[in-house]
Amino acid sequence: MKEIVGQMKAELWDIFDYLHRHPEISWEEWGTTEFVRQELEREGYRLRTFADCPGVVAEIGTGPFMVGVRSDMDALWQEVNGVWQPNHACGHDAHMTIVLGVAKLLRRIGYKPPGTLRFLFQPAEEKGTGALKMMEKGAVDGMSFLYGVHLRPVQEVESGYAAPAIVHGAAQCIEGRIRGVAAHAARPHLGVNVIEVGSAIVQELSKIHVDPQVPASIKMTKFHAGEKDANTIPDYAEFALDLRAQTNEAMERLVEGLRHVVNGVAAIYGAEIELVERTRIVAAHPDSDAQQLMKEAIIAVLGAERCVPPVVTSGGEDFHFYGFQRPNLKTTMLGLGCDLRPGLHHPQMTFRRDDLLSGIEILARTVINTFATFAPQGEKERVSVAANH
Amino acid sequence: MKEIVGQMKAELWDIFDYLHRHPEISWEEWGTTEFVRQELEREGYRLRTFADCPGVVAEIGTGPFMVGVRSDMDALWQEVNGVWQPNHACGHDAHMTIVLGVAKLLRRIGYKPPGTLRFLFQPAEEKGTGALKMMEKGAVDGMSFLYGVHLRPVQEVESGYAAPAIVHGAAQCIEGRIRGVAAHAARPHLGVNVIEVGSAIVQELSKIHVDPQVPASIKMTKFHAGEKDANTIPDYAEFALDLRAQTNEAMERLVEGLRHVVNGVAAIYGAEIELVERTRIVAAHPDSDAQQLMKEAIIAVLGAERCVPPVVTSGGEDFHFYGFQRPNLKTTMLGLGCDLRPGLHHPQMTFRRDDLLSGIEILARTVINTFATFAPQGEKERVSVAANH
Known part of the structure; x- marks a missing residue:
């Protein structure tokens, strides 16, 4: 899997470069929505966008057991080199690159989920209202597991390391x-x-x-x-x-x-x-099953010694509304170390790109592990039969 | 004296009406300055005005013993019937009418002061900075007594009554x-x-x-x-x-x-x-000699039973800077009852005009009493001799 991700590098960096150069602030992520939609359409995903708000919901597979992966999309409005402008200083461009990478990787390896696999690209994380809007749209209805990802500053998680949960306040x-x-x-x-x-x-x-x-x-x-x-x-x-x-x-x-x-x-x-x-x-309330599955994926990709404990931070993240409002939805966020300096929201924030590749592989393996462990037995057999045809 | 004041009524009401209809806010009392100057010039006073600020200093008599009477000139900036405008809601138009009345009355009765009698019309009382400016101009240099006047709301002093001091905070x-x-x-x-x-x-x-x-x-x-x-x-x-x-x-x-x-x-x-x-x-610090002289004048004009004790009020008045900055200058303010309602600074404030006539007579008698009691003996004789010629 690592090899296939490596082959996707040029394509992924093009995606990241495009997103980084086209930042859009909360609730105005229309260009970003169209870009993401096209990338996923090319991979054969079933797509849903919305007339009244930015955001993309992409699906593959069928059946009642549903696993999701979520990315945020919005940039901050910041003064950069003396000019106020939208700026991706919170890494949402990297999160989109990772989640698009997961969607592409699972197709490249011919993965057929025993159930429904859904990707959520939600607007307005910075406003704290985007997740609520996606729930209004039914984006997590019937979903059992939802995974997110956020780059971590170097002070919290170093490059080459990852945590199976981010305990936001x-x-x-x-x-x-x-x-x-x-x-x-x-x-x-x-x-x-x-x-x-x-x-x-x-x-x-x-x-x-x-x-x-x-x-x-x-x-x-x-x-x-x-x-x-x-x-x-x-x-x-x-x-x-x-x-x-x-x-x-x-x-x-x-x-x-x-x-x-x-x-x-x-x-x-x-x-x-x-x-x-x-x-x-709302505060993070990471699910223990979701954390365990992600932890196993981190260990498989980076090694046991590079899986660090959940990161506790007083910052906030609207991802946690999904688990808060839907108590049966099991959620956790990958905390990805990537030598991020000097800090999130700093107008000149930088990080090590190659760590995004590990993020893609960790999330892809987490998704596969989740279906393998929790999808009802009948579903897995059905898909397995279909795969043999 | 009461009779002569009574004869001046029409002239005084013209003065008041003009001033009331031409209110000017602090530091902009240029039209008021010119009006006051002309009124006093007509009476034969020596006059001083200033290029850099409004205000009038008028003098008659000579000699080192000097008594002064001061009026303020400025209106407030207020919303009256829905329109913001300058408005004489603090009675400074009445104070000018009284002090001009004193200046005219003393001429009409042929009074020759045994020393220098000075009238001060100062700008910007409402800003608390007009008295300081007049002192910069030397307006109280060498002065021994200075009297002021302020209408009092009906709650403090009723019509027909007066107090020999206003104890402002x-x-x-x-x-x-x-x-x-x-x-x-x-x-x-x-x-x-x-x-x-x-x-x-x-x-x-x-x-x-x-x-x-x-x-x-x-x-x-x-x-x-x-x-x-x-x-x-x-x-x-x-x-x-x-x-x-x-x-x-x-x-x-x-x-x-x-x-x-x-x-x-x-x-x-x-x-x-x-x-x-x-x-x-600064707070009022009324001088006991000045108060006693004014008290005698009030009793002479209104009767002993209509002379009320000093009025204590937490309001402020920049008149008290004169006595504060010149500790040898003896000062007090006449607190004149005039059925003033509903209160000072109320945009619709009204009062009983006839009480201004008593104010004129009280201040004129106070000035005469002051010269009579405190002017050096030689001065009084000199003037007395001159008066006989």
Whole structure:
């Protein structure tokens, strides 16, 4: 298999170069969608695209047991060499190259899945809303296993190494508004100063306690009050909070604690405080079966000594919505070492391309292992018979 | 004297009507300056105006003992019936009418001061910077007594009543900037969150203690941080504080306390905090001689039962800079009741015009009493001799 992947190198680098030179931001990945669609059509996949959003769902094989592989597609909007532009600084161009590589490799080796093999190219991972949209489209309906992949910075996983799971944390943005009572600054007792209310919220945030074993933080990251003269007690504020937690339970605890804080502070000061929950990214909850299958594939490709433990990171990833919203769907993400420097989202991020080839082989073997281990016996026999014809 | 003032009524109402219909905001009182100059020129006053700022200084008499009467000139910038415009909602048009009335009355009765009598029409009282500018111009150099006047809202002094002093508080605006350290919100430990720094300042403000007998307050009235995404620890904030105190000592204590808070909070959080002291209005420190002279004039005009005690108000007035910066200058302000409703600075503020006539007579008598009581004996004789010729 390694040999066949090696032969695909030039084709894969062309794909990567095209994608890298044509970055598109979240929800605008239309050119990327068309490119991916054509690549998969050429390989004989059944294809689905959408009129109202970018994204590609490609399928081969039939039968109720379904395994999926997912890639994200969107670039970041960044200042690169002084110019704001879309830029693939999060490696989604590499992820697409890997997943297209898996789709091509499995065809080149003549693999016939005992069930349905589906590839998902989803938009808007950076917005945290692309996975939810794909689920609305039914992209994981009936699916049993779903695999993802993300390049890891060199500090987490070195080149030539890989992890069978990435334990992303949960992240949530909550916005808020405070309404107090305006007054002349000479008569502060007649007003309710929203800055004092905001300050009280900040103080109380540090007293929301979650299990200290679980990394978690909640903090105010925006606060705006007082548009008019400084001699007026301000009566309106807008703020935003950023919440992070390594588990969804800890995140729930933070949000619940915040609600208590807001109710209590509002009561103390006689202010109205409104919370609006914005983008939420759920924490990773990698499935043990999926991890085990991926671990075996990593060992087969890189060797046992190069399979590292799951990577724990406080960053977020919308891949985990698939497993969170569909508890029967078993998921995990390959964490691929590739000498990535200086870090994800850095405008000048670089990595070692050849490591993508290992990623392709690991995911292809994981898919094959998954069908081999978990597809119902009848399916495997049916395909085996068909293959003999 | 009352009779002569009564005869001036039509002339005074013309003056008031003109000024009320031609409001000009702070530092733009050029038309008002020209109008006042012409009115005083007609009465034979020696006049001084300025190329670089509005304002009029008018003089009569000679000799080193000098008594002054001051009026402010500027209107507020307000929304009146839905349209933003200059508007005399603080009664400065009435103050000018009164002080012009005093200047005219003293001429009509043929008063010859045993010394120098000076009238000051100063710009930009609302900005808190007009009095300072007039002092730069030497407008109170060598002056011994200076009197001012301000209409009082009906809640403080009723129509037909007056107070020999208005005990305004000190007011100060201090702006600030906080510089912290930006970080990704998933890594709050690598940043210094300026909102947490600002919240700590707000908390500590309430622990700055001044003598509880002295009304005082310090509070944050503006705070802006977090321009970018909510998933970034913000590293820059701007804020403003409003400080009020009934005495200059208490104000000094608040400012000193604030400096300690800022130094302490900066040290705790590793942030840089910069303070910029903006407009400062000093507290009234009415002179007892000046008050006594004005009190006698009020009693002579309105009767003893209509002379009320000094009005204490937390509002500010830049008149008090004259006495603050020139400790030998004795000052007080007449607090004139005139059925003023609903309040100063209200766009639809109204008052009873006839009370201005009492104000004119009170100030004229105060000036005469002051010269009579405090002018050096030789001066009084000299003028007396001249008057006989």
